Amino acid sequence: MTINEIQEEIVEEFSVFDDWMDKYSYLIEIGNDLDGFQEENRLDNNLIEGCQSKVWLHAELTDGKIFYTADSDAIIVKGIVALLVKVMSGRTPDEILESELTFVEKIGLKEHLSPTRSNGLVAMIKQIRLYALAFKAKQA
Amino acid sequence: MSIDIQKIRKDFPILDQTVYGKPLAYFDNAATAHKPLQVINAIDEVYTKYNSNIHRGVHHLSNVCTQAFEDARIKVQHFLNAPNAHEVIFTRGTTEAINLIASSFGETFLNKGDEIIVSQLEHHSNIVPWQLLEKRKGIVLKVIPINDAGELMLDALEELMSDKTKLISVAHISNALGTINPIKTIIDKAHARNIPVMIDGAQAVQHVKVDVQALDCDFYVFSGHKIYGPTGIGALYGKEKWLNQMEPYQGGGEMIQTVSFEGTTFNELPFKFEAGTPDYSGAVGLAAAIDYVNEIGLENIAAYEHELHDYALEKLAAIPNMRFFGTAKEKASVISFMVGNIHPFDMGTLLDKMGIAVRTGHHCAQPLMQRYNIPGTVRASFAVYNTKEEIDRLIEGVIKVSQLFG
Ligand SMILES: Cc1ncc(COP(=O)(O)O)c(C=O)c1O
Numbered sequence: 001m002t003i004n005e006i007q008e009e010i011v012e013e014f015s016v017f018d019d020w021m022d023k024y025s026y027l028i029e030i031g032n033d034l035d036g037f038q039e040e041n042r043l044d045n046n047l048i049e050g051c052q053s054k055v056w057l058h059a060e061l062t063d064g065k066i067f068y069t070a071d072s073d074a075i076i077v078k079g080i081v082a083l084l085v086k087v088m089s090g091r092t093p094d095e096i097l098e099s100e101l102t103f104v105e106k107i108g109l110k111e112h113l114s115p116t117r118s119n120g121l122v123a124m125i126k127q128i129r130l131y132a133l134a135f136k137a138k139q140a
Numbered sequence: 141m142s143i144d145i146q147k148i149r150k151d152f153p154i155l156d157q158t159v160y161g162k163p164l165a166y167f168d169n170a171a172t173a174h175k176p177l178q179v180i181n182a183i184d185e186v187y188t189k190y191n192s193n194i195h196r197g198v199h200h201l202s203n204v205c206t207q208a209f210e211d212a213r214i215k216v217q218h219f220l221n222a223p224n225a226h227e228v229i230f231t232r233g234t235t236e237a238i239n240l241i242a243s244s245f246g247e248t249f250l251n252k253g254d255e256i257i258v259s260q261l262e263h264h265s266n267i268v269p270w271q272l273l274e275k276r277k278g279i280v281l282k283v284i285p286i287n288d289a290g291e292l293m294l295d296a297l298e299e300l301m302s303d304k305t306k307l308i309s310v311a312h313i314s315n316a317l318g319t320i321n322p323i324k325t326i327i328d329k330a331h332a333r334n335i336p337v338m339i340d341g342a343q344a345v346q347h348v349k350v351d352v353q354a355l356d357c358d359f360y361v362f363s364g365h366k367i368y369g370p371t372g373i374g375a376l377y378g379k380e381k382w383l384n385q386m387e388p389y390q391g392g393g394e395m396i397q398t399v400s401f402e403g404t405t406f407n408e409l410p411f412k413f414e415a416g417t418p419d420y421s422g423a424v425g426l427a428a429a430i431d432y433v434n435e436i437g438l439e440n441i442a443a444y445e446h447e448l449h450d451y452a453l454e455k456l457a458a459i460p461n462m463r464f465f466g467t468a469k470e471k472a473s474v475i476s477f478m479v480g481n482i483h484p485f486d487m488g489t490l491l492d493k494m495g496i497a498v499r500t501g502h503h504c505a506q507p508l509m510q511r512y513n514i515p516g517t518v519r520a521s522f523a524v525y526n527t528k529e530e531i532d533r534l535i536e537g538v539i540k541v542s543q544l545f546g
Contacts, residue, residue, distance in 0.1 A: 020160075020493050025544055028486075052485045052501050053515070073515055074483035075545070119485060
């Protein structure tokens with residue numbers, strides 16, 4: 001599946017919720033289910049410190065694809081982190097650099113990407129792209 | 141006298157709105173309080189009736205504006221029961237006032253190795269200016285610890301004070317925990333050793349009557365915006381004997397007597413510390429806020445807020461896994477809590493969806509959060525316009541979120 005196909009799938013999944021409570025319950029569930037972040041990667045240089053919550057992001061290049069693992073101390077943030085990882089992980093640097101993230105807005109969680117929220121998500125997305133740039137440069 | 145809350149709420153137009161389709165319940169008053177029409181109108185009047193730069197004009201409007209500004213100073217003087225109006229310096233707020241003291245008092249009185257004492261529950265505004273002095277001047281910052289309830293451990297203060305201590309600077313009331321500190325005791329202990337004391341009153345003036353002469357504090361500072369006044373204005377009270385000796389803070393207009401390239405002489409108090417065109421409309425707004433508070437009566441406000449606090453505390457305490465931070469015997473109307481390990485950001489985000497505004501996070505008091513080893517808390521702080529119905533919604537919201545996290 002392409003990045004856009006996965007984004008569409010997520011939008012589809014979320015479209016069944018017309019109540020914010022249900023949507024957030026689902027997000028919390030996704031957040032709780034996110035695993036795969038290795039404790040050895042819980043390092044200061046993987047830490048994106050928002051004022052409100054923390055996000056850890058680790059990236060590895062294998063066979064030309066970047067694999068991201070991430071974590072957050074706040075579950076709602078972690079839910080969104082899980083979705084971002086699902087969309088972005090296992091892609092080539094070019095795919096990531098050319099992608100446009102549209103799903104967060106479409107599922108009505110855009111407010112969490114506002115810089116004023118200071119939850120680490122905006123910086124995380126920036127960091128995902130920076131890794132892609134760096135790995136691309138390394139490959140060239 | 142009991143107060144008429146419905147009448148008071150009408151004074152605050154901002155309260156009458158919905159957030160995500162729910163009526164707004166605003167419990168972030170310790171961060172900033174809303175402004176009554178009396179304050180909004182007073183500021184409006186400055187600009188529609190007599191705006192003019194102050195102290196410099198011979199013309200009518202300038203005189204009216206200067207008078208309003210100086211009347212505001214006298215209002216603050218009486219509000220704090222300061223002996224003299226010229227001991228009241230207008231600043232942008234608490235933060236600037238503390239920076240002024242750190243800078244000017246520091247420049248004049250502090251040398252390498254000298255010590256300043258603060259406490260573990262301070263707002264960053266009463267930590268970082270002193271840390272800058274540590275760097276600049278080589279002074280040493282000492283910290284009064286707190287117990288689990290969030291009370292200052294005064295025995296430790298005795299041990300921290302030494303011949304090197306040049307100033308003690310503590311909050312009157314903790315913004316994160318609500319603890320009312322025994323500042324009179326601290327001041328007396330300090331004065332017994334000739335150590336001056338600065339009090340950060342940012343969380344206090346809106347809740348308790350402050351009398352700087354009875355306290356005998358050397359400095360007392362607060363922000364206008366937390367006492368129903370405008371943002372960008374605050375005040376510093378300082379004893380004349382200190383202010384006169386202290387170096388100016390910033391240079392510019394108003395603060396000078398004569399300027400020449402051979403040398404400049406400084407104006408007298410309070411102007412020496414008010415460089416540039418001051419925020420006179422803010423000062424007028426602050427004066428209106430003080431009038432507003434005085435009209436209702438600080439004791440009445442405090443009594444009502446206590447009632448709200450106790451009501452909320454009792455109901456919150458009944459929620460499973462409730463953890464309170466700050467359980468001091470003497471406490472203002474601030475409740476800091478977590479439910480189990482639910483992250484404050486998660487709690488705050490979901491309460492927001494229900495139209496309930498609380499503060500979450502470290503409350504600019506990270507050393508305090510480190511003391512409790514938590515990422516932050518959820519803080520509900522009450523003001524005179526809050527109601528029990530709003531608190532019921534808060535409780536309902538907290539229960540709902542707790543259940544969501546199972
Ligand atoms: C105890 C305390 N000190 C200082 C400040 C800083 O006040 P301001 O941001 O108005 O300068 C605050 C505000 O949150 C406070 O609560």
